[in-house]
Amino acid sequence: MRISLLLTIFSSLSSATALVGPSPPLYFKPTTRVIPPHPVDGETSFIDTHRNGPFDGPHTDLINSTAIEWWYFDASSMEGEQAIAVWWTTPNPAAIGLNFTSSNWFIFHSRFRDGTSYDTFIPADEVIIKTTGDGSSGLYTGAGSGWSGTPDMSHYSMSFDIQDEGIRGEVQIMRIVPSRSAKRPATDLDEDMRNIGALGWALAVPGGDATAYVQVGEKTISFDEGSGYHDHNWGIGLADFHNWYAIHGRFGLYTFTAIETLLQAPSSPDINSPTTFGQTWLDYNGTTLVETLDPSAVRIRPWGNGAEYPPKGYYPNPLGAVITIDAGEHGVFELNVTSKTSSPRVPMGVGLGKWFGTVKGSVRGGKVSEGPAMFEWLDLDLEPGVEEGLVVQGGALRRDEGVMKDGVWSRDMEKKRGWVEG
Numbered sequence: 001m002r003i004s005l006l007l008t009i010f011s012s013l014s015s016a017t018a019l020v021g022p023s024p025p026l027y028f029k030p031t032t033r034v035i036p037p038h039p040v041d042g043e044t045s046f047i048d049t050h051r052n053g054p055f056d057g058p059h060t061d062l063i064n065s066t067a068i069e070w071w072y073f074d075a076s077s078m079e080g081e082q083a084i085a086v087w088w089t090t091p092n093p094a095a096i097g098l099n100f101t102s103s104n105w106f107i108f109h110s111r112f113r114d115g116t117s118y119d120t121f122i123p124a125d126e127v128i129i130k131t132t133g134d135g136s137s138g139l140y141t142g143a144g145s146g147w148s149g150t151p152d153m154s155h156y157s158m159s160f161d162i163q164d165e166g167i168r169g170e171v172q173i174m175r176i177v178p179s180r181s182a183k184r185p186a187t188d189l190d191e192d193m194r195n196i197g198a199l200g201w202a203l204a205v206p207g208g209d210a211t212a213y214v215q216v217g218e219k220t221i222s223f224d225e226g227s228g229y230h231d232h233n234w235g236i237g238l239a240d241f242h243n244w245y246a247i248h249g250r251f252g253l254y255t256f257t258a259i260e261t262l263l264q265a266p267s268s269p270d271i272n273s274p275t276t277f278g279q280t281w282l283d284y285n286g287t288t289l290v291e292t293l294d295p296s297a298v299r300i301r302p303w304g305n306g307a308e309y310p311p312k313g314y315y316p317n318p319l320g321a322v323i324t325i326d327a328g329e330h331g332v333f334e335l336n337v338t339s340k341t342s343s344p345r346v347p348m349g350v351g352l353g354k355w356f357g358t359v360k361g362s363v364r365g366g367k368v369s370e371g372p373a374m375f376e377w378l379d380l381d382l383e384p385g386v387e388e389g390l391v392v393q394g395g396a397l398r399r400d401e402g403v404m405k406d407g408v409w410s411r412d413m414e415k416k417r418g419w420v421e422g
Contacts, residue, residue: 028054028133035127037102039065039092046234048200051189055179056153056204057131059193059234063103065092069234071138073147073158075171075210076111076356077223080340080372083356084171084214084221085109086158088138088147090127098348106140108160108167109354110216111341118216119344120165134179134186135204136232149230153179153186153204156230160214169214169221173228175205177255182279183291195293196259197277198236205230206248206281207255227372241277243310244378245300247323247337249359252369253285256335258323260300262310280325282333290327299324302377311377314351317343321375327363335361337373349380 031054045061047053060069068091076083087107093100102123110118124143129136133151140146144162149155158171179186181193182201194200210228214221229248242262249256259279278295281288290297301309304319323335339355346352359373 028057028131031057031131033058033129035063035090035104035129037104037123037125037127039063039103046194046200048192048194049190050181050186050193054131054136055134055186055202056136056149056232057134058129058136059200059202059232060090063090063092065094066236067091067234068237069232071136071147071230071232073156073171073173073228073230074109074356074374075158075173075212075226075228076372076374077226078372080357081111081113081115082212082221082223082226083109083111083341083374084158084212085354085374086145086147088127088140088145104140104143106143106145107346108145108162108165109343110167110214110219110221111356112216112219112221114219115342116219117342117344118219119346122162122165149204156205156228166217167214169212171210171212171214171228173205173208173210173230175208177207177283177286179204180206180281180291183281183293185288194235196233196235196279197241197263200234201231202233203231203257206257206283207250229374242379244376245302245321246376246378247300247321247359247373249335249337249371249373251335251359251361251371251373254333254361254369255283256325257281258298258300258325260295260298282325282327282330289330290325297326311379314345314353314377314379317353317355318377320357323361331363331366333361333363335359337375339375348378351377351379353377 040062042062042064044064044067047059060067070087070089072087074085089106090104092103100123104124104127106122108120122143124140126141128139135149135151135153137148138146145160147156147158154175156173160167160169180203181191182195184191193202208228210226211224212221244261246259261277263275263277276295278298279293280298281291300321300323302318302321306316307318320338325333327333337359338357340357341355343353343355355375357373358370360368360370362368
């Protein structure tokens with residue numbers, strides 16, 4: 001890895017002034033954490049409230065065979081036709097159905113103006129996480145990438161110098177709404193943030209402005225006016241979630257996040273147990289209109305290209321989603337997300353898909369505004385009778401093979417790089 005990348009990633013934290021963060025009563029001394037590239041033995045513990053540690057710092061004591069933690073970022077053009085998303089992760093890959101030789105790895109998603117896409121897994125050696133104030137920085141050694149954030153979490157950057165993949169460049173994200181958890185602002189120091197099932201969720205940048213210039217092989221993602229987002233998860237896996245829909249975006253002066261997911265497999269429902277989980281947050285020009293984990297406050301349904309709900313597999317890909325948000329006294333909001341990009345199937349369980357585009361929305365009967373949005377679908381369960389690595393497409397089985405380039409996955413390349421065994 002080039003020394004310049006390490007300096008780029010850590011410089012903003014090492015030279016930053018003492019900016020006012022979201023919680024002026026607290027002071028967290030700078031920390032450095034080194035995470036080995038393999039799960040370790042022992043019981044883990046979690047930091048689940050802001051009072052007990054930096055908001056965007058590590059929340060997991062150690063990564064054993066079941067604990068997971070990752071830092072996620074995305075940025076897209078305002079029209080949604082160009083985008084980058086990265087999951088920098090540290091979990092045991094076997095805990096989420098993957099067979100990698102390193103437990104430090106990340107997923108790099110890229111979407112291009114010509115409608116094509118490039119997604120890949122990239123393994124790392126040690127991971128170094130530094131905190132100053134509430135902000136974090138991360139360096140994935142041996143993998144040519146990382147991020148840095150200011151102490152008040154108002155500004156983050158992603159840096160890439162991944163020579164084997166031909167990926168290099170930088171993304172800047174500037175926060176425009178306050179940091180928060182799933183249902184409370186970050187200034188609520190005692191809110192239990194581990195409330196997305198068994199997961200904790202800290203949104204350092206629920207919405208932001210973004211710029212990007214990243215080269216991916218012979219293609220370039222470049223925009224000066226875009227939208228950015230950053231969150232951070234930790235806990236004990238995603239096994240309770242089926243058909244996870246997560247969407248975030250902005251339209252006019254509104255910013256929102258919305259999640260709807262099934263808590264049990266559609267093929268074997270338990271009528272005596274809750275069937276859905278929901279999360280909703282809607283902000284208007286700095287004022288929160290609704291923040292709740294009540295599943296009745298949100299409804300997300302895919303549309304287009306023969307999509308159905310609940311889906312029976314990764315294919316067919318929807319063309320968008322309609323969202324209904326009940327904001328109580330502020331009214332019912334109706335949103336419509338339209339995808340502007342393709343998404344290869346990331347072979348995690350049934351699959352992971354990520355689409356970028358635009359969202360149109362308003363309070364019911366009100367003036368419609370438009371802006372950028374991200375739409376994600378994930379299901380970690382394998383379909384009955386379908387072996388791992390196979391997906392259903394057009395009624396036939398198709399084997400996904402490894403590194404993704406416009407939907408083509410090369411298992412041979414994965415073995416060559418030592419990401420999986422033999």
